[in-house]
Amino acid sequence: MAVLGVAIIGCGFAGNFHSNAWIKVNGVDIRLKAAVDNDLSRANALKEKWNYEYASADYDKVLADPEVDIIDIALPPLLHLPFAYKALEAGKHVICDKPLTGYFGTEEDEKPVGDKVPKRKMYESILKDLEECREKVAKSNTLFMYAENYIYSPAIVKAAEILRKKKSYVIYMNAECSVHGSTSPLSKDWNLVGGGSIMRLGSHPIAGVLYLKQVESEVRGYEIRPVSVMADTGRIVKGFPEEAKKHILSKFNDVEDFGHITITFSDGSKAVILSTEHYMGGIQNHINIITNDGVLNCNMTPPDNMKSFFMDEDGLEDVYISENLRCKTGWNSVFVAEETLRGYIGELQAFAEDVAYGRKPESGIDIALETTKIMYAAYVSDEEGRRVNL
Numbered sequence: 001m002a003v004l005g006v007a008i009i010g011c012g013f014a015g016n017f018h019s020n021a022w023i024k025v026n027g028v029d030i031r032l033k034a035a036v037d038n039d040l041s042r043a044n045a046l047k048e049k050w051n052y053e054y055a056s057a058d059y060d061k062v063l064a065d066p067e068v069d070i071i072d073i074a075l076p077p078l079l080h081l082p083f084a085y086k087a088l089e090a091g092k093h094v095i096c097d098k099p100l101t102g103y104f105g106t107e108e109d110e111k112p113v114g115d116k117v118p119k120r121k122m123y124e125s126i127l128k129d130l131e132e133c134r135e136k137v138a139k140s141n142t143l144f145m146y147a148e149n150y151i152y153s154p155a156i157v158k159a160a161e162i163l164r165k166k167k168s169y170v171i172y173m174n175a176e177c178s179v180h181g182s183t184s185p186l187s188k189d190w191n192l193v194g195g196g197s198i199m200r201l202g203s204h205p206i207a208g209v210l211y212l213k214q215v216e217s218e219v220r221g222y223e224i225r226p227v228s229v230m231a232d233t234g235r236i237v238k239g240f241p242e243e244a245k246k247h248i249l250s251k252f253n254d255v256e257d258f259g260h261i262t263i264t265f266s267d268g269s270k271a272v273i274l275s276t277e278h279y280m281g282g283i284q285n286h287i288n289i290i291t292n293d294g295v296l297n298c299n300m301t302p303p304d305n306m307k308s309f310f311m312d313e314d315g316l317e318d319v320y321i322s323e324n325l326r327c328k329t330g331w332n333s334v335f336v337a338e339e340t341l342r343g344y345i346g347e348l349q350a351f352a353e354d355v356a357y358g359r360k361p362e363s364g365i366d367i368a369l370e371t372t373k374i375m376y377a378a379y380v381s382d383e384e385g386r387r388v389n390l
């Protein structure tokens, strides 16, 4: 079998955990070719840590490298599509992290974008971008893989298997991605991320529920598609007095810190998505599926395979216990095998196999496009106070 050369583009937080997953791929020969970042010191650090063959700040040079087959984009969302398009033009397979893209504002837009630009204008602009993206991907001869880890987490993989076997009818799903504060300095401003908690966090469960309805569509033998969206968002803690902000970790300028979306599907079923930046108990990732013959509660984090209780944090300084929980004392759910349970390992294993065997990705361009459309329809729904038909 041919060896697949990988270049990681963006050597920050996501570039690091993608690299950790690449080295664990089995059954497909992966060659870590290039670590790329416009900050060469970051590229060099990632190269050293994970043994990439070279580090570079020159994306064009990497695209011209015939031994690079896969461009794995772990850049800020604003750069996803321009970098993806160049890779497709160069004949490379593309992996793109979430969210696919967003509305980041134009030079003419009044600032701050999140406060001043009507969401309807954003939605219409995004629809054009998505159409262009669909066409470019359709014209390419390579694969476009959307790095949505929810879809490859063992709980969702198992749920998909059960839905296929039991042929259950999904009645509704409720799903949440919430955190206590952001690790990203980009999270405060609309012009950098294209939105707030819905874009950063809600994009995960939205893609997850779309995938599960895609599975149900295959089982039923007809298409079940999202048809409308109703949403409510808030910038809740902004108005809190200073003394109430002691445990609030992130500062948000023109983005929402709370998002709630109801998606209605063409078969009448619903999915309710919650995404908040202020879950004090630490990161929450789950999808609960209620069907005509059962319930599947798919939990990703916090995991429940190990609990710890500590009176103090002595000796634990360098021990990773849990993401997003600010203290290690008392009772904790220890994040054991997190990269597996959250789907990062399964995701890159599947993408490697997709490329090696020319297989259609489970998480491909359609889910990426639809997720983005739903998020911006949600912003319109919130601003205009009504249901938005897709």
Ligand SMILES: NC(=O)c1ccc[n+]([C@@H]2O[C@H](COP(=O)([O-])OP(=O)(O)OC[C@H]3O[C@@H](n4cnc5c(N)ncnc54)[C@H](O)[C@@H]3O)[C@@H](O)[C@H]2O)c1
Pocket (backbone or CB within 6 Å): 009, 010, 011, 012, 013, 014, 015, 036, 037, 038, 039, 042, 074, 075, 076, 077, 079, 097, 098, 099, 147, 148, 149, 184
């Ligand atoms: N799936 C997940 O759970 C998950 C988690 C975190 C982040 N992400 C996604 O990963 C992506 C990156 O986020 P992050 O947290 O790693 O951000 P980050 O800021 O840690 O890393 C981004 C890197 O891109 C580099 N960069 C910026 N502009 C560049 C350019 N023009 N050319 C080359 N390199 C450039 C930066 O120097 C930085 O090293 C985002 O799309 C984010 O949504 C996904």
